[in-house]
Amino acid sequence: MPVEVLEKKNKNKQYKPILEGIPDWPVYRLSRNRKEFIEEVAQKSAERIKQLRPTRKQLIDELEATVYREQQRMKRNRWRVDPPDEGKFWSKIKQDLIDLTGKPLDEHSRKEEEILNIIVHRYASEIAGNFKPSSYRFAREMIKFWFSRLLNASRVKKFGGFFRNQYTLRDKIQIVGKVKQLRSLARKGTIVMVPTHFSNLDSILIGWIIHALGLPAFIYGAGLNLFNMKIFAYFMNSLGAYKVDRRKKNLPYLETLKMYSGIAIQRGAHSLFFPGGTRSRSGMIEKMLKLGLLSTTVEAQRNIYLNTPPGEKPQKIFVVPVTLNYHFVLEAPELIDDYLSIKGQDRYLPEQDPHGSWGLVKFMIKFFTKGSNISVSIGRGLDVLGNYVDDEGNSLDVHGRVINTEDYFISSGQLTVDAQRENEYTRMLSQRIVTEYHRINRIFASHLVAFVAFELWQKKHPKLDLFGLLRLPEEELVLDYAEFRKTCKRIRKKIYQLKKEDKANHATHLKGKIDLVIKHGLENVGIFHLKRPLLQNKEGNIITQDLNLLYYYHNRMVGYDLEKFI
Amino acid sequence: MTSRNLSDHPPVGVIGAGNFGSAVANLLARHRNVLLYARDEKVIKRITQTRENRGHSMHKNVTPTSDLQLLARECEVIFPIVPSSHFRSMMKKLSPHLHPYHILIHGTKGLDITLPKGQTIETVSKLNRSQVKTMSEVIREESVVVRVGCLAGPNLSKELAARHPAATVIASPFNEVISLGKKLLRNDRFQVYGNNELIGVELAGVLKNIIAIASGALSGMGYGENARGLLISRGVVEMIHVGRALGGNTKAFLGVAGIGDLVTTSNSTLSRNFQVGYKLAQGMTLEEILASMDEIAEGVNTVRIIKKCADYYKLRAPITTTLYKVLFEDLTVKQAISYLMRYPLNVDIDFLD
Numbered sequence: 001m002p003v004e005v006l007e008k009k010n011k012n013k014q015y016k017p018i019l020e021g022i023p024d025w026p027v028y029r030l031s032r033n034r035k036e037f038i039e040e041v042a043q044k045s046a047e048r049i050k051q052l053r054p055t056r057k058q059l060i061d062e063l064e065a066t067v068y069r070e071q072q073r074m075k076r077n078r079w080r081v082d083p084p085d086e087g088k089f090w091s092k093i094k095q096d097l098i099d100l101t102g103k104p105l106d107e108h109s110r111k112e113e114e115i116l117n118i119i120v121h122r123y124a125s126e127i128a129g130n131f132k133p134s135s136y137r138f139a140r141e142m143i144k145f146w147f148s149r150l151l152n153a154s155r156v157k158k159f160g161g162f163f164r165n166q167y168t169l170r171d172k173i174q175i176v177g178k179v180k181q182l183r184s185l186a187r188k189g190t191i192v193m194v195p196t197h198f199s200n201l202d203s204i205l206i207g208w209i210i211h212a213l214g215l216p217a218f219i220y221g222a223g224l225n226l227f228n229m230k231i232f233a234y235f236m237n238s239l240g241a242y243k244v245d246r247r248k249k250n251l252p253y254l255e256t257l258k259m260y261s262g263i264a265i266q267r268g269a270h271s272l273f274f275p276g277g278t279r280s281r282s283g284m285i286e287k288m289l290k291l292g293l294l295s296t297t298v299e300a301q302r303n304i305y306l307n308t309p310p311g312e313k314p315q316k317i318f319v320v321p322v323t324l325n326y327h328f329v330l331e332a333p334e335l336i337d338d339y340l341s342i343k344g345q346d347r348y349l350p351e352q353d354p355h356g357s358w359g360l361v362k363f364m365i366k367f368f369t370k371g372s373n374i375s376v377s378i379g380r381g382l383d384v385l386g387n388y389v390d391d392e393g394n395s396l397d398v399h400g401r402v403i404n405t406e407d408y409f410i411s412s413g414q415l416t417v418d419a420q421r422e423n424e425y426t427r428m429l430s431q432r433i434v435t436e437y438h439r440i441n442r443i444f445a446s447h448l449v450a451f452v453a454f455e456l457w458q459k460k461h462p463k464l465d466l467f468g469l470l471r472l473p474e475e476e477l478v479l480d481y482a483e484f485r486k487t488c489k490r491i492r493k494k495i496y497q498l499k500k501e502d503k504a505n506h507a508t509h510l511k512g513k514i515d516l517v518i519k520h521g522l523e524n525v526g527i528f529h530l531k532r533p534l535l536q537n538k539e540g541n542i543i544t545q546d547l548n549l550l551y552y553y554h555n556r557m558v559g560y561d562l563e564k565f566i
Numbered sequence: 567m568t569s570r571n572l573s574d575h576p577p578v579g580v581i582g583a584g585n586f587g588s589a590v591a592n593l594l595a596r597h598r599n600v601l602l603y604a605r606d607e608k609v610i611k612r613i614t615q616t617r618e619n620r621g622h623s624m625h626k627n628v629t630p631t632s633d634l635q636l637l638a639r640e641c642e643v644i645f646p647i648v649p650s651s652h653f654r655s656m657m658k659k660l661s662p663h664l665h666p667y668h669i670l671i672h673g674t675k676g677l678d679i680t681l682p683k684g685q686t687i688e689t690v691s692k693l694n695r696s697q698v699k700t701m702s703e704v705i706r707e708e709s710v711v712v713r714v715g716c717l718a719g720p721n722l723s724k725e726l727a728a729r730h731p732a733a734t735v736i737a738s739p740f741n742e743v744i745s746l747g748k749k750l751l752r753n754d755r756f757q758v759y760g761n762n763e764l765i766g767v768e769l770a771g772v773l774k775n776i777i778a779i780a781s782g783a784l785s786g787m788g789y790g791e792n793a794r795g796l797l798i799s800r801g802v803v804e805m806i807h808v809g810r811a812l813g814g815n816t817k818a819f820l821g822v823a824g825i826g827d828l829v830t831t832s833n834s835t836l837s838r839n840f841q842v843g844y845k846l847a848q849g850m851t852l853e854e855i856l857a858s859m860d861e862i863a864e865g866v867n868t869v870r871i872i873k874k875c876a877d878y879y880k881l882r883a884p885i886t887t888t889l890y891k892v893l894f895e896d897l898t899v900k901q902a903i904s905y906l907m908r909y910p911l912n913v914d915i916d917f918l919d
Contacts, residue, residue, distance in 0.1 A: 387710075401662070428712065
């Protein structure tokens with residue numbers, strides 16, 4: 001393939017595991033003490049909820065709301081993973097609550113707390129992952145085996161290619177950035193990896209990357225919908241995933257979830273979560289992060305400082321932003337539809353997954369059998385306040401001076417707990433992560449062509465707003481190649497400039513002859529969609545088959561202020 | 567009343583022994599020991615010997631010093647109150663001595679600008695937000711301190727010194743900083759309010775100086791209260807319009823630090839900014855006026871900066887741009903007023919939706 005030539009040859013480096021035996025892995029230790037861990041999570045969550053709902057009435061109201069929401073969820077949106085005894089469980093809770101409120105208050109002194117305990121305990125067990133070394137090894141080998149079979153079958157065009165080992169995943173997935181530092185930090189403290197989230201593939205991809213980098217398995221929150229299919233559930237479980245059920249928005253559930261993540265981090269389990277919450281609907285790099293799970297890192301770090309006995313070195317938490325860069329996102333059509341209907345004030349938005357897990361499997365087969373590489377950028381490590389850390393894990397200020405992270409939690413000489421302060425810290429950390437995303441994001445040729453084409457069409461219709469533009473019939477949209485080429489070149493120059501200023505990054509294939517770069521971009525942008533977002537017609541001019549999709553891929557480059565150079 | 571256990575607490579630092587700095591040091595000294603930093607050894611000597619500084623009689627708990635390192639070591643809470651043009655260089659000197667446990671509450675109502683090499687404020691044609699910073703942003707950029715706040719409101723130093731009733735706003739995203747500021751500054755003649763909109767409050771304090779110059783000019787022309795009422799109400803609209811474009815929240819402009827400070831400064835002959843406008847209307851040139859003042863009138867620089875920001879962001883800011891022409895080009899105050907009176911836009915309130 002001519003396209004491959006443009007890509008710098010992967011170093012294809014093998015990383016040795018940083019911890020030899022699985023029994024040393026924090027995630028393993030966590031799962032061995034699973035029962036006791038769940039107890040701790042449940043107990044602390046219950047305490048937290050009682051703090052948040054201090055009066056008896058507030059607590060009972062909260063529990064009633066929880067039951068109501070759970071019963072509504074079961075009525076409307078049941079999934080295969082949902083345990084069969086759910087209905088019975090919540091009816092029982094409901095009955096207990098009715099009994100409770102029917103009687104005068106003093107009789108049932110602690111009954112509502114008991115109910116709360118039962119609920120959070122159920123949630124904690126539901127969330128908890130179940131890491132088993134044997135199935136981890138098995139799953140890992142399975143994935144490796146099948147991926148490389150598929151890869152070789154498609155690329156080595158010879159009889160028996162299926163059984164060759166000429167290509168490995170590392171050819172397909174490039175890992176760039178601060179790999180060495182990440183490996184070093186993982187030995188010195190606890191890693192919290194925070195990747196961007198565009199596709200359901202992310203969860204599996206990142207699991208493989210962690211393994212490829214020689215890191216012990218991370219615990220991570222995976223959407224419960226991925227557990228609907230048994231084979232996926234098996235892999236996810238064995239890779240250290242815990243379950244996040246986005247249908248459940250009630251306070252006890254959210255607090256239990258945060259507590260689970262927080263305590264695991266405090267216990268030194270490397271963790272991973274997608275701080276954007278769900279997949280980016282618009283295709284833009286996340287600008288607003290969900291602060292809930294992120295706040296657990298700040299809180300965990302503070303608790304570590306509080307609980308470390310004097311004389312011992314407190315364990316440090318390192319936040320590592322990661323961006324996943326694709327030419328193609330399988331779910332793009334549905335995602336952008338969702339986005340546009342939200343933006344267009346259409347309130348109804350079903351939580352569904354039209355592809356299901358089989359769709360994902362089919363996509364992965366497509367992905368591995370056809371072109372289109374993925375690249376993963378590992379960002380520089382940050383402390384929980386968003387300061388860069390060096391390879392030793394020391395936090396540095398902007399002038400490179402070593403600072404003590406503990407000082408951020410000190411007031412009048414004392415280490416203090418201040419929830420409002422920590423909320424603010426979480427917000428600062430999230431802004432920092434967003435900046436880092438943009439900085440380490442690798443701009444692909446496909447992003448460039450999508451961005452330029454869409455912006456040019458927007459410019460040609462200055463009177464139309466976004467929805468007006470998207471309603472234009474695709475047949476009428478043609479861009480003159482010469483003009484398109486000129487603009488691509490100009491924007492590419494600006495991207496170089498951004499890279500120089502350390503505000504963005506780009507793939508190596510973006511360099512070289514602009515015609516080749518454009519060709520690469522056009523060949524790869526949204527490559528497997530039925531309707532291609534961008535094509536050349538017979539005259540060589542630029543056309544689209546699906547403007548919504550083009551808008552989606554264009555959005556990847558929003559946030560760099562490049563629109564004004566079109 | 568409050569000095570009972572003064573020695574139990576570490577001292578509080580004030581950087582800048584100007585008019586407002588001295589007033590704040592005296593307010594703080596009622597609750598804590600205060601280290602007051604001054605660059606000039608003569609000032610330190612004068613305070614030590616005579617307890618007098620810029621018309622303030624300095625409280626006995628105030629100790630002057632020229633040692634920034636000592637100040638940062640002794641004090642966890644520091645109030646930097648130096649002119650905006652020196653603020654960044656002061657922060658660069660202070661920064662190596664600061665730690666994340668420090669809390670900084672500044673009292674400077676001006677903006678910082680970073681220009682491309684070889685450019686000056688006179689030559690640069692437009693300014694965008696990445697080049698224009700509030701003082702809290704300078705603190706964040708130059709140091710590791712994150713718990714930052716500002717002091718804003720109608721605080722004419724001479725009235726504070728005379729113990730007239732007054733109020734101030736402590737703005738910070740951190741409630742911790744606000745409650746600390748309250749504890750340190752509040753007394754029976756001085757009320758302290760809290761606000762979480764740091765940037766908005768800072769911008770309110772900065773932008774009101776523009777209106778204060780304009781108000782001085784009206785007085786200098788001998789115009790009465792109708793004119794001032796018009797100016798102040800249109801001034802608020804312009805402040806909010808510009809302030810929002812620069813990242814401030816509307817609410818911040820409607821409180822003590824916004825309207826409160828605006829009304830005070832626009833009516834006060836004590837205000838330096840007001841004086842600038844007044845003398846302009848009387849026919850003095852800007853150079854003559856600035857030469858006659860002992861301290862910087864922040865408003866003059868602010869007009870220059872905001873005018874160039876307004877150009878960049880294509881903002882409608884008739885008062886600022888007209889005032890710019892009066893200050894730096896050759897429009898007379900009279901021409902300016904007649905231009906503004908014919909300005910076409912006349913919607914009363916457009917910022918509350």
